[in-house]
Amino acid sequence: MNYRHAFHAGNFADCMKHALLVWLLRALAAKEKPFRVLDTHAGIGSYDLGGSEAERTGEWRKGIGRLLDTSGGPLADYVGLVRAAGAPAQYPGSPALIRALLRPQDQLLACELHPEDHATLRARFRGDRQVAIHHRDGYEALKALTPFPEKRGLVLVDPPFEQEGEFDRMAQGIALVGHRFRAGIQACWYPIKHRAPVRAFHAGLKESGVRDLVAAELWLREPTDPQRLNGCGLLVANPPWKFEEEGAAILAALLERLGEGEPGQGWAMTRIAEE
Template sequence: MNYRHAFHAGNFADCMKHALLVALLRALAAKPAPFRVLDTHAGIGTYDLAAPEAGRTGEAERGILRLLDIEDGPLADYLDLVRAAGAPARYPGSPALTRALLRPQDHLAACELHPEDHAALRAHFRRDAQVSIHRRDGWEALRALTPFPERRGLVLVDPPFEQEGEFDRMAAGIALVSHRFRAAIQACWYPIKHRAPVRAFHTALQDSGTRDLIAAELWLREPTDPQRLNGCGLLIANPPWHFEDQAAAILPALLDRLGQGEPGEGWAVTRVTGE
């Protein structure tokens, strides 16, 4: 309950996660049938990059503020949405980016447990009939709010990883949703501090029998320091057609701007389990 994303909004991990999220949402919107998005750890919706929290860490300066002049290429769609949401003054979180891409027939369900952040999120989407806000634990929401009535959509899981056992909860949640709602796309963010927890996470997913999983990863330095966010990954279950190719274009474009030439920086799109 202590984590506040306002300190980290627009950092390199947000840029990676949200650029891939936009590609996933575009794929869903390519078909006329309605879809729903469940955002399990939604935050407040949009963030003031001039606020003391963002200024204290300066993470946006090493993240989104290095990208805003890009107008073409694989990052253009994402950055058009970010600029439309008010950047560089403000940065849109995943609920705001998702809402921008909903069609009239689509819906967003956003969960936030922190009381102040929940209040801010509810105020942000006040009187929006296409968005429902829940104050509930995101892990519990995976069982309570799936499958969707629309029978297609995206489950976005983006926990703060401030508690022990988050990798285990994520692996269990992916297996649960895959069993209950096979048609859902799942996008689950995780930190890369050092490799051992990530390898164990992927092995747990393989052992669960869950099929059709890929991992898109970006790291800014060799992931050997367990006290530092050296990179991050997005685990995607049931990825859309050609998404692996899209991710393989987005990640190096991000690294080109966000990397600092440190030893071991890189990116990868790998298949964790087969189709």
Template sequence: MLSYRHSFHAGNHADVLKHTVQSLIITALKEKEKPFLYLDTHAGAGRYQLSGPHAERTGEYLDGIAKIWQRDDIPAELEPYMQAVHTYNHSGQLRYYPGSPLIARQLLREYDKLHLTELHPSDFPLLRNEFQKDARTKVLRDDGYQQLKSQLPPLSRRGFVLIDPPYELKTDYQDVVKGIKEGHKRFGTGVFALWYPVVLRQHIKRLLKELQASGIRNILQIELAVLPDSDRYGMTASGMIVINPPWKLAAQMKNVLPWLHSVLVPEGTGHTLVEQIVPE
């Protein structure tokens, strides 16, 4: 199928949440000198032109990154993420949005490794070209879930796995649980972060129930909703499920989410959530 193109949605409220969490996890892992692997199972194109026809058609970034990137009251928790965004927008105009691979490239150290996977025939060449001169990075056109079997555990025994599927098929919700269980079985000490959209709440309830029944410990749920749950509005919220989160992450997100919600949703609809759904 492979019809999903993230270029229509780059920089929206879901990206703001996802990349805030991603940046904080990478920053926490850098507190130890030992190198680590960043594995991105659904990496996308890497860079998105916000003046391009896809982003202009939806304008979703206007209710996301455009609302926060030049504010002077940014909480400290957002600084790594904002640093990455500003790196790709030197002119002072918001022209490009960095996807998760570019944010990782900006924040990782010279001796850390990136492993990026993308299947889409249009996005993969863009991703490959973006990283062709980066010796730290391996870019593959492959099924991201297979990488959870073949690339784990990393040689360094430290790693962060970002799983960000398009959820084009109902089976994607089952596939992500299966993939996480496979990856965790091989690399039980790794940090795994799964992004999810809230379109129908029942899908997320089932996803959470399956993860809670998996036997995996230490699972944190983070959610940002811009509208109440509904079956009529499309995506009303998004979230991150983090396995083995850095010890400061829950407190950091409890601090920054109310600020993000107030700026992104000044009318106050929706909600925020940070909850340990499975203890250590």
């Protein structure tokens, strides 16, 4: 309950997660049928990059701050949405980006457990009939709010990873949704500090029986320091057609703009389980 994303909004991990999220939402919207999105750890929706929290870390300057001049290529769609949301003064969190891409027939369910952040999020979307805000645990919401009545949509799981056992909870959640809502897309963010927890996470998913899993990863330095966020990943279940190809282009473009040439930096698009 102590984690506040305002210190980290717009950093390289947000850029990676949100650039891929935008692509996934565009893929969903390519079909006319309505879809629903569940954001399990939604935060407050938008962040002040000039505020004391963001200025204290300055992380956004090495993240979205390096991308705002993007005018073409695989990052253009994401960066255009961020600029439209007010960057560099404001950075849109996942609920704001999702809401920007909803069509009139689509819905967003956003969960936030932190009481103050929940109140802020609820106020932000008050009166919006396409958005429902829930004050509840995100993992509990996976069982309570899936499958969707529309029979299509996306589940975004983006916990702060400040508690022990987060990888295990995420794996259990992926298996739960994978078995009860097989048509749904899941996008689950995780940190890469060192490799052992990530290898165990992927191995557990292979044993879970969930099919069609792909891990998109970006790291800015060799992931050997367990005390430092060296990279991050997005585990995608049931990815849309061309995600591996076009997602790879997004990762490569991010590394080109955000990488600082440190030893061991790189990206990978890895299939964890076949269809």
